[in-house]
Amino acid sequence: MKNTKFIVKTKSKSYPIYFGNEILYLSGSLIKKNLPGVKKICIITDKKLPNVILKKLIKSLKKYEIKIFKLNSIERIKSFKVANNLAENLLKNNFDRSDCVIALGGGILGDLSSFVASITKRGLKFINIPTTLLSQVDSSIGGKTAINSNQGKNLLGTFYQPDFVLSDISTLKSLPKREMICGYGEILKHALIADKKFFLWLSKNAKWLINHRDSKILKYSIIQSCKIKAKIISSDEKEKNLRMILNFGHTFAHGFEGTKNFSKSLNHGEAVLLGMMMAIQFSFEKKILPLKDLISIAKHYHALNLPINIKKIFKKNKINKIVYFAKKDKKNLNGKINLILLKKIGRASKPNEFPISVGEFKKFLVSRWK
Numbered sequence: 001m002k003n004t005k006f007i008v009k010t011k012s013k014s015y016p017i018y019f020g021n022e023i024l025y026l027s028g029s030l031i032k033k034n035l036p037g038v039k040k041i042c043i044i045t046d047k048k049l050p051n052v053i054l055k056k057l058i059k060s061l062k063k064y065e066i067k068i069f070k071l072n073s074i075e076r077i078k079s080f081k082v083a084n085n086l087a088e089n090l091l092k093n094n095f096d097r098s099d100c101v102i103a104l105g106g107g108i109l110g111d112l113s114s115f116v117a118s119i120t121k122r123g124l125k126f127i128n129i130p131t132t133l134l135s136q137v138d139s140s141i142g143g144k145t146a147i148n149s150n151q152g153k154n155l156l157g158t159f160y161q162p163d164f165v166l167s168d169i170s171t172l173k174s175l176p177k178r179e180m181i182c183g184y185g186e187i188l189k190h191a192l193i194a195d196k197k198f199f200l201w202l203s204k205n206a207k208w209l210i211n212h213r214d215s216k217i218l219k220y221s222i223i224q225s226c227k228i229k230a231k232i233i234s235s236d237e238k239e240k241n242l243r244m245i246l247n248f249g250h251t252f253a254h255g256f257e258g259t260k261n262f263s264k265s266l267n268h269g270e271a272v273l274l275g276m277m278m279a280i281q282f283s284f285e286k287k288i289l290p291l292k293d294l295i296s297i298a299k300h301y302h303a304l305n306l307p308i309n310i311k312k313i314f315k316k317n318k319i320n321k322i323v324y325f326a327k328k329d330k331k332n333l334n335g336k337i338n339l340i341l342l343k344k345i346g347r348a349s350k351p352n353e354f355p356i357s358v359g360e361f362k363k364f365l366v367s368r369w370k
């Protein structure tokens with residue numbers, strides 16, 4: 001399979017994403033080419049990642065002084081405490097601005113490591129090597145770094161674009177099916193908000209992606225998905241307006257994840273899939289989305305066995321808690337919930353086009369149990 005390079009352009013920085021199968025071995029030469037000043041590299045990685053992935057990366061970095069931190073990839077590590085420990089270690093080991101942090105893992109590791117890279121000495125070099133489908137199609141692009149607060153998820157962070165991203169499809173071989181479905185949720189989101197043709201293509205091919213991990217289908221969907229996200233962030237890097245459409249389904253999702261205490265019983269991608277379905281039903285009930293589109297999307301969910309029914313996941317007495325966490329979403333304004341809705345397959349509503357009162361939001365949730 002041919003390797004592909006794609007440039008993400010933002011106001012603050014342009015950077016390449018390299019896509020391919022078995023391309024980890026290129027890491028060293030890509031650092032030499034893109035970041036010739038690097039001497040020290042800190043790899044922050046996931047304890048649960050198959051060792052062979054880390055070994056391949058280390059093998060390609062022979063010329064560099066390497067420090068490795070292996071962490072347990074759970075939401076709790078996206079914290080000031082862990083970020084501070086990592087930053088202190090970098091300082092103790094005399095990392096300077098020309099040196100580099102590599103995140104090797106999923107979105108949790110990427111969010112945390114990029115945050116650390118952005119605050120240490122006001123910015124070290126940063127490379128993201130995402131190893132989950134979700135991080136390859138979504139979290140590794142766009143420069144949002146994040147840690148969690150007691151008040152909610154991803155409420156602390158910076159915008160910090162990576163120097164490059166290396167997406168190696170072969171790392172997905174060991175990914176549990178549940179995580180493949182989570183990543184698929186973000187691919188589907190990109191198609192729904194921006195590209196009907198891609199949605200129709202996914203309707204034919206998604207089974208091959210999730211169940212068989214067909215590398216051609218995977219590569220096409222990852223690149224297509226990254227292109228959609230890159231186009232959006234290049235016009236609105238700091239999420240002042242258009243970028244908020246990437247939040248489609250996420251306000252509900254934050255409510256769901258918070259209610260489950262950010263536990264693995266409902267992970268981020270599953271919460272987003274269910275959240276998108278809620279936003280789709282809401283759009284239909286507000287007469288914004290036509291019935292035929294609702295039916296096509298529901299068919300897609302059923303065919304792939306995606307989470308569609310809130311009643312199977314939450315008891316009715318959790319509604320207040322869901323509303324409590326959804327209200328904390330960063331995109332809300334003037335006490336209203338800023339829901340991104342769907343106008344048709346391939347087109348989302350504009351940010352702030354449909355501010356929803358908390359009462360209406362709650363009433364919609366209550367009506368799911370009728």
Ligand SMILES: NC(=O)c1ccc[n+]([C@@H]2O[C@H](COP(=O)([O-])OP(=O)(O)OC[C@H]3O[C@@H](n4cnc5c(N)ncnc54)[C@H](O)[C@@H]3O)[C@@H](O)[C@H]2O)c1
Pocket residue numbers: 046048049050073074075105106107108109111131132133134135138139140141142143144145146154171172173174175176179182268269
């Ligand atoms: N910054 C952004 O723009 C952005 C966007 C979307 C999501 N996020 C964040 O991303 C996080 C979710 O990311 P995620 O779903 O990648 O979660 P994750 O990092 O927890 O990875 C999911 C699971 O897969 C395992 N894993 C990772 N790579 C593997 C591999 N190759 N083989 C086998 N197992 C592997 C991990 O150990 C973990 O158990 C959340 O914290 C979310 O807030 C950030």
